[in-house]
Amino acid sequence: MDFELDEKTKERVDHFKEFCRAEIRPRASPLDEVPAPERILYLKKNLSGLGRQGYFHCLLEESLLHKCLLGEHLAWACGATFLAAAASGVAFGYPLKRFGTAGQKERYAGRLASGEGTGCLACTEAQAGSDLGGLGTKAQKKGTGFLISGQKDLVTNAPLADWFLVLAWTDEACGLASGLTFFVIDRSAPGLAVGEPVETMGLKGAVTAPVALNEVFVTEEAVLGGRIGQGYGQLGETLEEMKLALSALALGLGTACLEAATRQAKTRLAFGKPIGLFEGVGAKLAVMFTLLDLGRMLTCYAAFCRENGEENAPSLASSAKLFTGEAAREIAHLALQIHGGHGYLKGHPVERLYRDAKFCEVAYGTSEMLRAAIARDILKKYQTG
Amino acid sequence: MGAEYFTEEHQLLRASVRRFVEREIKPHVDRWEEEESFPRELYRKAGEAGYLGIGYPEEYGGAGADIFMGVVFTEELVRSGSLGLVASLGSHNIALPPLTRLGTDGLKRKYLPPVLSGEAIAALGITEPNAGSDVAAIGTRAVRQGDFYRVNGSKTFITSGCRADYLTAAVRTGGEGFQGISLLLIESATPGYQVTKKIKKMGWHASDTAEIAFTDCLVPVENLIGAEGAGFYGIMANFQAERLALAVIAHGAAQLALEISLEYARRREAFGRPLAGFQVIRHKLADMATVTEVAREFNYRVAARMAAGAETVREVSMAKNFACEACERVVSEAVQIHGGYGYCREYLVERLYRDSRILSIGGGTTEIMKEVISRLIIP
Numbered sequence: 001m002d003f004e005l006d007e008k009t010k011e012r013v014d015h016f017k018e019f020c021r022a023e024i025r026p027r028a029s030p031l032d033e034v035p036a037p038e039r040i041l042y043l044k045k046n047l048s049g050l051g052r053q054g055y056f057h058c059l060l061e062e063s064l065l066h067k068c069l070l071g072e073h074l075a076w077a078c079g080a081t082f083l084a085a086a087a088s089g090v091a092f093g094y095p096l097k098r099f100g101t102a103g104q105k106e107r108y109a110g111r112l113a114s115g116e117g118t119g120c121l122a123c124t125e126a127q128a129g130s131d132l133g134g135l136g137t138k139a140q141k142k143g144t145g146f147l148i149s150g151q152k153d154l155v156t157n158a159p160l161a162d163w164f165l166v167l168a169w170t171d172e173a174c175g176l177a178s179g180l181t182f183f184v185i186d187r188s189a190p191g192l193a194v195g196e197p198v199e200t201m202g203l204k205g206a207v208t209a210p211v212a213l214n215e216v217f218v219t220e221e222a223v224l225g226g227r228i229g230q231g232y233g234q235l236g237e238t239l240e241e242m243k244l245a246l247s248a249l250a251l252g253l254g255t256a257c258l259e260a261a262t263r264q265a266k267t268r269l270a271f272g273k274p275i276g277l278f279e280g281v282g283a284k285l286a287v288m289f290t291l292l293d294l295g296r297m298l299t300c301y302a303a304f305c306r307e308n309g310e311e312n313a314p315s316l317a318s319s320a321k322l323f324t325g326e327a328a329r330e331i332a333h334l335a336l337q338i339h340g341g342h343g344y345l346k347g348h349p350v351e352r353l354y355r356d357a358k359f360c361e362v363a364y365g366t367s368e369m370l371r372a373a374i375a376r377d378i379l380k381k382y383q384t385g
Numbered sequence: 386m387g388a389e390y391f392t393e394e395h396q397l398l399r400a401s402v403r404r405f406v407e408r409e410i411k412p413h414v415d416r417w418e419e420e421e422s423f424p425r426e427l428y429r430k431a432g433e434a435g436y437l438g439i440g441y442p443e444e445y446g447g448a449g450a451d452i453f454m455g456v457v458f459t460e461e462l463v464r465s466g467s468l469g470l471v472a473s474l475g476s477h478n479i480a481l482p483p484l485t486r487l488g489t490d491g492l493k494r495k496y497l498p499p500v501l502s503g504e505a506i507a508a509l510g511i512t513e514p515n516a517g518s519d520v521a522a523i524g525t526r527a528v529r530q531g532d533f534y535r536v537n538g539s540k541t542f543i544t545s546g547c548r549a550d551y552l553t554a555a556v557r558t559g560g561e562g563f564q565g566i567s568l569l570l571i572e573s574a575t576p577g578y579q580v581t582k583k584i585k586k587m588g589w590h591a592s593d594t595a596e597i598a599f600t601d602c603l604v605p606v607e608n609l610i611g612a613e614g615a616g617f618y619g620i621m622a623n624f625q626a627e628r629l630a631l632a633v634i635a636h637g638a639a640q641l642a643l644e645i646s647l648e649y650a651r652r653r654e655a656f657g658r659p660l661a662g663f664q665v666i667r668h669k670l671a672d673m674a675t676v677t678e679v680a681r682e683f684n685y686r687v688a689a690r691m692a693a694g695a696e697t698v699r700e701v702s703m704a705k706n707f708a709c710e711a712c713e714r715v716v717s718e719a720v721q722i723h724g725g726y727g728y729c730r731e732y733l734v735e736r737l738y739r740d741s742r743i744l745s746i747g748g749g750t751t752e753i754m755k756e757v758i759s760r761l762i763i764p
Binding site: 367368 | 512515517518519522542584585586587588654655656657665666713717720721724725726727728729730731735738739742743745746747750751752755
């Protein structure tokens with residue numbers, strides 16, 4: 001394992017960080033505060049800027065380590081923009097790139113990489129979150145194509161997406177392992193309707209809405225990878241990528257928290273000295289720093305193992321997301337505590353970061369589901385006695 | 386629960402407030418949260434029902450001093466699901482105690498009855514941009530000029546401050562340090578008194594929070610609460626009741642989040658069974674119920690000691706820390722149990738998560754509480 005970057009990559013990361021600082025970060029606060037329609041406008045600006053910077057190209061073509069590195073800087077600047085970019089470039093982009101047919105890649109990958117086109121993953125339903133068995137969306141064979149009907153919920157990017165990657169039953173009798181199929185559907189498809197955006201606690205700039213599919217007709221060409229019944233496995237691989245993306249999100253949010261808390265600790269005076277000189281405050285900073293660095297190492301290690309096809313890669317992706325997600329909540333909590341009442345005010349970055357951080361514990365695998373997955377792997381792998 | 390602390394009278398009040406919350410608050414509370422305010426009329430209604438007078442002498446329009454009446458009122462109000470509403474409707478309970486304890490008869494006759502009847506709104510003004518936990522750093526100046534104090538300075542984080550008629554304000558009448566601080570009752574109608582900002586917050590949306598500026602406000606000398614230079618003592622004494630109230634809000638909010646989670650865990654199915662069928666979820670609920678109950682019982686105990694006239698600075702500080710941290714843990718787990726839906730506005734646990742976060746900051750941060758406790762336990 002060697003996480004040392006060559007000079008050229010270092011330069012590129014620095015350049016990207018500077019872009020995020022100058023272009024993305026100033027929009028983090030408006031993206032959190034303005035009404036949904038305006039949020040979409042800001043978000044589109046950010047996404048096309050990221051496209052020009054080659055960020056989506058990186059998500060589609062480069063190593064996981066690079067993705068995590070750049071991603072952390074983006075999340076540091078604006079968690080919501082990071083999530084929207086990941087929903088397009090990873091949740092939609094990864095399965096497209098990994099499993100898509102040559103025709104599908106040709107059709108979508110170019111515009112996706114340039115940031116001109118946006119994708120999303122439409123998987124969750126009201127009765128099917130972690131438990132895919134509860135899915136109700138069905139794709140029925142109709143001539144040479146399919147008719148798809150169902151209700152998707154909590155679809156990040158739905159209000160602005162050009163393309164929807166929809167998970168549906170092609171054969172319920174086959175069960176999860178071979179009964180589910182992904183379809184790539186254009187926004188313009190008759191019968192596809194995006195609902196009103198929902199208000200979320202945090203990461204509000206990553207607009208999220210339900211999607212209704214009412215007898216949407218697609219041809220066989222819409223089947224991801226051209227073969228039906230592959231959806232479950234494809235989703236598993238995609239979620240593993242998303243777990244590492246979410247780790248980068250948690251690390252970026254945590255870094256922003258530590259920076260804000262450090263600034264506050266050095267500049268805020270109480271009882272005649274900067275509060276950072278009180279042991280209690282100093283100890284909080286130390287904990288934040290430690291959690292972040294441990295999380296970063298674990299994420300790099302998990303990315304390395306996944307890249308190299310190591311056997312423990314799935315468990316590591318889960319534990320990286322579990323650790324960094326819970327750490328992000330804890331770090332945001334400490335940062336807010338150091339700010340006192342000021343950290344509770346709208347317009348203060350820490351107020352937003354605190355709400356944003358909770359996302360890391362509930363999305364793309366709740367901490368509870370991650371623990372269950374890790375436990376399953378351990379029980380399978382280790383022999384007793 | 387806590388049967389030994391509550392008499393039949395308390396139970397009658399509980400039933401009455403519960404009806405009030407169901408009828409007057411719950412049908413509108415989501416909209417009030419959205420609008421970041423609630424009608425002034427609600428103060429009048431609560432006043433008419435006698436709720437605002439709880440804890441105050443009858444001769445000034447109060448309902449008599451009884452700590453557990455206050456506990457009952459707070460617990461039931463929390464069930465509205467909006468902690469901001471609880472804070473604003475109850476802002477007089479941090480503004481008036483110094484007046485009740487230290488004020489002259491004339492001052493009490495003038496200011497208590499209109500607030501307790503809900504005609505007027507009272508708020509407490511201590512915090513300044515550069516004086517939070519460090520109360521002794523207060524910079525708002527009040528300079529004696531004949532029969533008036535000329536007040537200049539600013540206050541921030543003032544609950545109910547946007548529409549308060551009376552402000553119990555900490556001002557500096559003397560030199561540096563805590564000995565120079567006095568309490569002054571300032572009417573918002575005083576020329577030079579200005580609400581400079583309605584502050585937007587992570588939670589407590591139904592509650593208005595203000596930034597207030599004083600520019601040459603002339604306040605009559607008789608509006609001094611207690612002796613000149615004794616304000617710091619008045620502020621510190623006032624903190625005990627406020628901290629207990631925050632602790633009660635915390636255990637109330639935890640109880641509400643627990644009940645909602647229990648209901649959701651029984652109803653929501655995954656992998657062919659209700660969430661409550663999973664051991665991890667069941668144990669989570671068991672932990673939530675445990676810390677909630679411990680917090681509540683300890684709060685009751687501290688309230689009982691306070692009612693008996695005991696010195697409770699240490700216990701109140703402990704109660705606040707324990708209950709607020711228990712509450713944060715419970716609301717966080719409540720969001721976890723709800724999964725992605727717990728992150729959405731339509732679910733009450735989302736609001737409880739945001740609303741709870743200020744409890745371990747307001748009225749003395751967790752860290753300041755630890756300072757207080759440590760000073761008292763280390764000889």
